[in-house]
Amino acid sequence: xxxxxxxxxxxxxxxxxxxxxxxxxxxxxxxxxxxxxxxxxxxxxxxxxxxxxxxxxxxxxxxxxxxxxxxxxxxxxxxxxxxxxxxxxxxxxxxxxxxxxxxxxxxxxxxxxxxxxxxxxxxxxxxxxxxxxxxxxxxxxxxxxxxxxxxxxxxxxxxxxxxxxxxxxxxxxxxxxxxxxxxxxxxxxxxxxxxxxxxxxxxxxxxxxxxxxxxxxxxxxxxxxxxxxxxxxxxxxxxxxxxxxxxxxxxxxxxxxxxxxxxxxxxxxxxxxxxxxxxxxxxxxxxxxxxxxxxxxxxxxxxxxxxxxxxxxxxxx
Amino acid sequence: xxxxxxxxxxxxxxxxxxxxxxxxxxxxxxxxxxxxxxxxxxxxxxxxxxxxxxxxxxxxxxxxxxxxxxxxxxxxxxxxxxxxxxxxxxxxxxxxxxxxxxxxxxxxxxxxxxxxxxxxxxxxxxxxxxxxxxxxxxxxxxxxxxxxxxxxxxxxxxxxxxxxxxxxxxxxxxxxxxxxxxxxxxxxxxxxxxxxxxxxxxxxxxxxxxxxxxxxxxxxxxxxxxxxxxxxxxxxxxxxxxxxxxxxxxxxxxxxxxxxxxxxxxxxxxxxxxxxxxxxxxxxxxxxxxxxxxxxxxxxxxxxxxxxxxxxxxxxxxxxxxxxxxxxxxxxxxxxxxxxxx
Numbered sequence: 001x002x003x004x005x006x007x008x009x010x011x012x013x014x015x016x017x018x019x020x021x022x023x024x025x026x027x028x029x030x031x032x033x034x035x036x037x038x039x040x041x042x043x044x045x046x047x048x049x050x051x052x053x054x055x056x057x058x059x060x061x062x063x064x065x066x067x068x069x070x071x072x073x074x075x076x077x078x079x080x081x082x083x084x085x086x087x088x089x090x091x092x093x094x095x096x097x098x099x100x101x102x103x104x105x106x107x108x109x110x111x112x113x114x115x116x117x118x119x120x121x122x123x124x125x126x127x128x129x130x131x132x133x134x135x136x137x138x139x140x141x142x143x144x145x146x147x148x149x150x151x152x153x154x155x156x157x158x159x160x161x162x163x164x165x166x167x168x169x170x171x172x173x174x175x176x177x178x179x180x181x182x183x184x185x186x187x188x189x190x191x192x193x194x195x196x197x198x199x200x201x202x203x204x205x206x207x208x209x210x211x212x213x214x215x216x217x218x219x220x221x222x223x224x225x226x227x228x229x230x231x232x233x234x235x236x237x238x239x240x241x242x243x244x245x246x247x248x249x250x251x252x253x254x255x256x257x258x259x260x261x262x263x264x265x266x267x268x269x270x271x272x273x274x275x276x277x278x279x280x281x282x283x284x285x286x287x288x289x290x291x292x293x294x295x296x297x298x299x300x301x302x303x304x305x306x307x308x309x310x311x312x313x314x315x316x317x
Numbered sequence: 318x319x320x321x322x323x324x325x326x327x328x329x330x331x332x333x334x335x336x337x338x339x340x341x342x343x344x345x346x347x348x349x350x351x352x353x354x355x356x357x358x359x360x361x362x363x364x365x366x367x368x369x370x371x372x373x374x375x376x377x378x379x380x381x382x383x384x385x386x387x388x389x390x391x392x393x394x395x396x397x398x399x400x401x402x403x404x405x406x407x408x409x410x411x412x413x414x415x416x417x418x419x420x421x422x423x424x425x426x427x428x429x430x431x432x433x434x435x436x437x438x439x440x441x442x443x444x445x446x447x448x449x450x451x452x453x454x455x456x457x458x459x460x461x462x463x464x465x466x467x468x469x470x471x472x473x474x475x476x477x478x479x480x481x482x483x484x485x486x487x488x489x490x491x492x493x494x495x496x497x498x499x500x501x502x503x504x505x506x507x508x509x510x511x512x513x514x515x516x517x518x519x520x521x522x523x524x525x526x527x528x529x530x531x532x533x534x535x536x537x538x539x540x541x542x543x544x545x546x547x548x549x550x551x552x553x554x555x556x557x558x559x560x561x562x563x564x565x566x567x568x569x570x571x572x573x574x575x576x577x578x579x580x581x582x583x584x585x586x587x588x589x590x591x592x593x594x595x596x597x598x599x600x601x602x603x604x605x606x607x608x609x610x611x612x613x614x615x616x617x618x619x620x621x622x623x624x625x626x627x628x629x630x631x632x633x634x635x636x637x638x639x640x641x642x643x644x645x646x647x648x649x650x651x652x653x654x655x656x657x658x659x
Binding site: 154157 | 372373482483512513514515516517518519520521524539540541542543545546547565566569570579580581583584585586595597598599601
């Protein structure tokens, strides 16, 4: 069952050089209880798309079209006041860069209790404290560290705190924006195991943003690949990884070294993504694609080619 | 005898921490010196790529900086082409600097924002090639820009760092490193800040430059799979000590140290087979101010825990043992671990 349905979403940013079409006609949905991965490189619109869901976009961003349906209601049309009731309570966010997302002047415990006391009337401070301590234990931090300040924690522990904090109001959906980037490999593995465990225990649905395809392929049920403001491929995570149906996905996967494969180094993808001020109407990967021909110059067409597997490439294998 | 460009012998680099110790801490054996590099022996063969792998704080960057004499070693020696670098005078050292170069991790911070591309590349020539005529310097700069792909040269040379993308900045940083034709380059996580598709291109560039100029690389990275593809040999560090060293393929596919095999096991894979056991280590690296006794890895070691916590691991620091073919590991149970990894 779809818990969240993004339909034809377009987002633009105002800039001095003109409107930047950061997200163009994106269609995505999140099923209940699944982990959806959104992958792509800097500037592809993955963070913009997902942060539009709790409406946490910067001031110069405008949603110019489309719907974000949650429980049958369109979040894109809601006022700031209405959104305040939904954020944290229904949809929580684990931000990138845990080191900077915590307030250095407040104890971990006080910061974590804040959303409970704000959103849930009738919950006493003692109850909130008990809930926070239990959550800290869940993410592997001793409850007595409730009164510590952020500087007393390591990077990995701060990221655990951020995850616990997202769970504090028992949300239905978690959006995790690059939750393991900038952490050491071993700590990364720990955090990923933790996320897996928590989604099961708390029956969460999660959207995970990452530029690291290999991390997503292991953790996610389904995966969306974004490029230059568009979703170019969408489907079952293992299927997308093993049988990529868009040339960009294929190239991206092959840019990663694979220790179970041959020890050869494949070069990257020459060239740069197109300017988003005047984005092309055709496939955005056209300029860098080796398989391009004149038939690619038609309007970008995102279609389902096998059940549940969507692509915007007409040369799909 | 193999031809070694750099030989490091029993190198120690210690940083003093300004901290008053309580009586309790003194009794518990906590010192106020961080042993960032703690007795390392390592040699670099001419023309090889050596990947140095490990988590933050394992001493990999400190080691690289020590080789370039950007850190003062507390003891031990670094011999470059047969000369002990510790005994060199200032002017001799300056001459050497042009032969030993470094590429930094962050192309957003390693470039001077007030210098355009041309000026950035002129800077090292001004210092190290004082006698070179201007036309020759210009030719060198434009050739270098061409080589690293900063094209068209006449337009790009006037650009400032803020005009450049992350990939272009790293190309510029590499050009500035290579313009003096170094023999030995420390590349400190040169691609970890870049996007995947750009990353592979920068690595390709580093490889091309190495081949055409016969450079020896020390490639510092936390990405074991990248190290495996690129490097001839891999050195794995943990808390300032060399844990495993050997040909890239052997280190990854026949790991002889439990730490290496844990690092290999957490590399994400699309298909996880049933017998693929992950060794996710618990907790975090211990503080280097309070190093564990015996083998410094035993507090987090899966082999130690699975095999009844043998006392030798707590009591004796393991020596680096060679299995032949230059594959060494510092573990009391290296043979057993290597068997398990196969």
